Structures are given as C-alpha cells and as structure tokens.
Amino acid sequence: MARWQPDARGRLEAAALELFRERGFEETTVADIATRAGLDKRTFYRLFGDKREALFSGSGRLEEILVKAVAETDAAPFEAVVAAFRRVAEDLFADRLELVRMRHSIIASSPELQERELRKTGALAAAVTVALRANGLDESTAILATESGATVFRVAYARWIAPDSDATLADLIDEVAAELRTVTSAPRER
Amino acid sequence: MARWQPDARGRLEAAALELFRERGFEETTVADIATRAGLDKRTFYRLFGDKREALFSGSGRLEEILVKAVAETDAAPFEAVVAAFRRVAEDLFADRLELVRMRHSIIASSPELQERELRKTGALAAAVTVALRANGLDESTAILATESGATVFRVAYARWIAPDSDATLADLIDEVAAELRTVTSAPRER
Numbered sequence: 001m002a003r004w005q006p007d008a009r010g011r012l013e014a015a016a017l018e019l020f021r022e023r024g025f026e027e028t029t030v031a032d033i034a035t036r037a038g039l040d041k042r043t044f045y046r047l048f049g050d051k052r053e054a055l056f057s058g059s060g061r062l063e064e065i066l067v068k069a070v071a072e073t074d075a076a077p078f079e080a081v082v083a084a085f086r087r088v089a090e091d092l093f094a095d096r097l098e099l100v101r102m103r104h105s106i107i108a109s110s111p112e113l114q115e116r117e118l119r120k121t122g123a124l125a126a127a128v129t130v131a132l133r134a135n136g137l138d139e140s141t142a143i144l145a146t147e148s149g150a151t152v153f154r155v156a157y158a159r160w161i162a163p164d165s166d167a168t169l170a171d172l173i174d175e176v177a178a179e180l181r182t183v184t185s186a187p188r189e190r
Numbered sequence: 191m192a193r194w195q196p197d198a199r200g201r202l203e204a205a206a207l208e209l210f211r212e213r214g215f216e217e218t219t220v221a222d223i224a225t226r227a228g229l230d231k232r233t234f235y236r237l238f239g240d241k242r243e244a245l246f247s248g249s250g251r252l253e254e255i256l257v258k259a260v261a262e263t264d265a266a267p268f269e270a271v272v273a274a275f276r277r278v279a280e281d282l283f284a285d286r287l288e289l290v291r292m293r294h295s296i297i298a299s300s301p302e303l304q305e306r307e308l309r310k311t312g313a314l315a316a317a318v319t320v321a322l323r324a325n326g327l328d329e330s331t332a333i334l335a336t337e338s339g340a341t342v343f344r345v346a347y348a349r350w351i352a353p354d355s356d357a358t359l360a361d362l363i364d365e366v367a368a369e370l371r372t373v374t375s376a377p378r379e380r
Contacts, residue, residue, distance in 0.1 A: 078374050118308050140345060140366070144373045147341040155333055176330070183334045184268050184374045 009047050009057065011037040016054035017099070020106045025051075025113060052116050055103060058092065059120045063127050065091055070131040077132055077141055081149025082177045084128070085156075089169035093160075101161050125150055148184075152176045199237050199247065201227040206244035207289070210296045215241075215303060242306050245293060248282065249310045253317050255281055260321040267322055267331055271339025272367045274318070275346075279359035283350075291351050315340055338374075342366045 015036035019028040030051050034041045048054050069084035093100060107113040125146050132142035156172035159165060167175070205226035209218040220241050224231045238244050259274035283290060297303040315336050322332035346362040349355060357365070 115305055115308075118305075140349075140369060141373055143345055144341065144366070144370045147344075148338065148370065148374050151334065151337040151341065154337070155330060159330075176334070179330060180334050180338065181374055181376060183331055184338050184371055186371060 008037075008039055008043055012039060012044055012047060013054055013057060016051075017102060017106070020055075021102055025106055025110045052113060055106065055113065056116060056120055059124065062088055062092060063124055066124065066128055067131045070128055071134065077137055077145035078148055078177075080132070080135075081128060081145050082152055082173060085149060085153040086170050086173050088153075089156075089173055093169050097161070104161055121150070148180060152180055155180075198227075198229055198233055202229060202234055202237060203244055203247060206241075207292060207296070210245070211292055215296055215300045242303060245296065245303065246306060246310055249314065252278055252282060253314055256314065256318055257321045260318055261324065267327055267335035268338055268367075270322070270325075271318060271335050272342055272363060275339060275343040276360050276363050278343075279346075279363055283359050287351070294351055311340070338370060342370055345370075 012033060016028070016033045019032055019036060023032075028051070030041050030044050033051070033054065034044045037044075044054075048057065065088050066084045069087045070080050073080040073083060075083060107117050128149070129139075129142045129146045132145060133139060137145075152173060156169060156176040159172050159176070160167070160169045165172075202223060206218070206223045209222055209226060213222075218241070220231050220234050223241075223244065224234045227234075234244075238247065255278050256274045259277045260270050263270040263273060265273060297307055318339070319329075319332045319336045322335060323329060327335075342363060346359060346366040349362050349366070350357070350359045355362075
C-alpha cells in the first residue's frame with residue numbers, strides 16, 4: 001500500500017488535493033500547486049500534463065492491478081472482474097478512506113472533473129474487457145462481465161465513502177456482488 | 191411511432207442531421223441548419239438551446255416511456271427495467287435503424303457530443319432509479335436493476351447498429367438480458 005512519497009509527483013498530488021479542498025478546483029492554479037509543493041510549474045506540467053490530471057494519476061496503477069488480476073485468474077468472467085476490483089480495494093484503497101472522500105467531493109464539485117472521471121472509467125472498462133478477451137472469452141461475455149463488475153464496484157464504492165459507513169471496501173464489493181446476482185437472477189415465477 | 195413531422199422542431203432536427211452528416215458537426219453552424227430548414231436562427235435557439243441539442247431532443251420522450259413503463263409494472267426490478275427498454279425499442283427505435291446509425295456515427299465523431307450523450311444517459315438512469323424507488327424498492331436494488339438494465343440496453347444497441355445486424359432491437363434486448371443473467375449467475379462450482 002503506497003503512501004504519499006516525498007518525491008515530486010507525490011508532493012504535487014498532495015499539494016493539489018489540499019489546495020482544491022481549501023480554495024476549490026477552479027480557483028487553484030498550477031502555479032499555486034507548484035509553490036505549495038516547493039517545486040516549479042514546469043515540473044508540474046512535465047509530470048501531469050494539466051491541472052485535472054493531478055487527481056487522476058492513480059488510474060494507471062488501478063488499470064495495471066485490474067488487468068493483471070483478470071489475466072491471472074481462471075475464475076468465471078463475472079467472478080474474475082469482481083475479484084480484480086476486490087484486489088484494487090485491498091491494494092489501493094484500504095486505509096485511504098479520508099483521502100478518497102476528499103478526492104470524491106472535489107470531483108463532484110466540477111463538471112470538468114466529472115467528465116474526466118467518466119472518460120477514465122470508460123478507458124479502464126475497455127482495458128478489462130481486452131484482458132478478458134485475451135483469456136479467450138467472446139466479446140459479449142467480456143463486455144457484460146466487465147460492465148456488471150464495474151456496476152458492483154461503483155455501488156460498493158458509493159456505500160464505502162458514505163458518511164455513516166464502517167465496512168471495508170473489499171467486504172462491500174462482496175456484498176454488492178451477491179445483491180447484483182440476486183437482482184439479475186431469473187424471476188421467481190419461472 | 192412518430193415520423194419526422196413538418197413542424198419547426200422536426201424540420202430543424204432533420205436539417206441538422208443532414209448537415210452534420212454532409213459537413214461534419216464542427217463545420218455546421220446554427221445559421222446553416224436554420225437556412226436548410228427554411229427557418230431563422232432565433233427559432234432554432236428557442237427550440238433547442240444549442241447546436242448539440244438538435245441531436246438529443248428524443249431523450250425527453252425516451253425518459254417518459256421508460257419511467258411510465260417502470261411505474262406501471264409489477265415485474266421484478268431487473269425484468270421491469272429490461273421490459274421498459276424493450277418498450278422504448280418498440281415505440282421509439284423500430285423502423286429507424288438508418289437514422290439511428292447516422293446519429294450514432296455523428297456522435298462518435300465529436301468528444302463534445304459524446305460527453306453530452308454520457309450526461310443524458312446518466313440523467314436517464316437516475317430517472318429510472320427514482321421510478322423504481324417510487325415502487326417501494328430500496329436504493330441499492332433500484333440502482334443495481336437500473337445499471338444492469340442499462341448495460342443490457344447498451345450492448346443490445348451496439349449489436350443492433352452493427353453493420354451486419356438483422357435482428358430487431360427488442361429481440362436483441364431479450365437475448366442480451368439472458369446472456370447477462372448467465373454471466374452473473376453463481377459459478378458452477380457451488
């Protein structure tokens with residue numbers, strides 16, 4: 001579980017998160033972030049490309065974990081995707097609830113950030129589908145397993161960051177996966 | 191099944207679709223659209239607000255059909271959402287495959303249009319969840335049924351507009367719903 005490292009990237013991420021919370025995303029400039037981190041704007045742009053990206057640098061690592069977990073499993077497709085998200089919950093999110101809540105409320109404050117979040121999520125899903133197909137699955141099954149697993153993760157995540165939550169994200173993922181299974185199972189009449 | 195009506199709204203929508211296809215979305219102005227429809231820019235802005243909206247005026251009707259279908263049913267939640275999308279397929283999409291394909295390729299050509307499509311889809315899902323909750327469902331079940339039904343619709347829709355497709359959208363929805371049920375059902379080992 002990587003903590004904020006005292007490297008340039010980690011310092012800039014932490015400074016961005018602090019400033020976005022203190023002043024708002026719109027009101028914070030890249031120069032502000034660099035100054036807070038004791039670095040210069042050039043370093044920021046070299047590492048992140050743009051201001052928004054300081055909130056999304058975890059997505060590369062997230063994709064890596066998901067794709068690796070899916071590639072290594074021999075579980076059924078939906079179980080494989082759910083297990084991959086559980087791995088992410090354990091390796092990337094555990095012990096970081098406050099950080100994740102803060103990031104979430106910053107993103108919720110800006111349509112521009114929400115758009116980037118949607119695109120990143122779409123790219124992640126596409127990568128998981130590709131990994132499932134590489135396991136020999138047909139495209140439809142791969143897409144349905146990915147989308148259903150992503151739904152489980154989204155709902156579990158929302159429950160996890162809710163103010164009154166005290167379960168772990170990994171446990172919530174299991175709980176929601178079971179609920180989704182019940183909801184989509186054949187109706188009782190049959 | 192409403193056809194293009196010879197009213198201002200319908201003429202502007204048809205003109206916009208033609209011009210977006212002929213010249214591209216970016217290259218078409220609101221003035222071009224109004225001229226092609228034999229109307230003025232003011233009329234366009236009064237009816238649509240902005241250029242993008244000429245491609246999304248069907249979404250109000252779509253939401254209306256979905257919400258009504260969900261409100262009236264006593265089926266299990268996932269079945270209710272799937273049946274609502276099937277209703278949309280029959281009332282709004284049947285006999286319009288070429289139009290839908292054209293609209294789809296225009297949207298695929300522009301990130302700006304894709305963003306609006308994503309937001310409209312999000313708003314639709316929220317409305318369906320509210321309608322399910324009004325039926326007395328708890329929030330998690332309502333969200334899981336909505337998201338799973340929306341996944342079925344998305345995958346069926348992609349299959350329907352694919353170049354070599356010849357099934358109806360309604361039949362594809364049933365087919366994909368059955369596939370999703372299989373994918374998310376408990377693994378065989380148990």
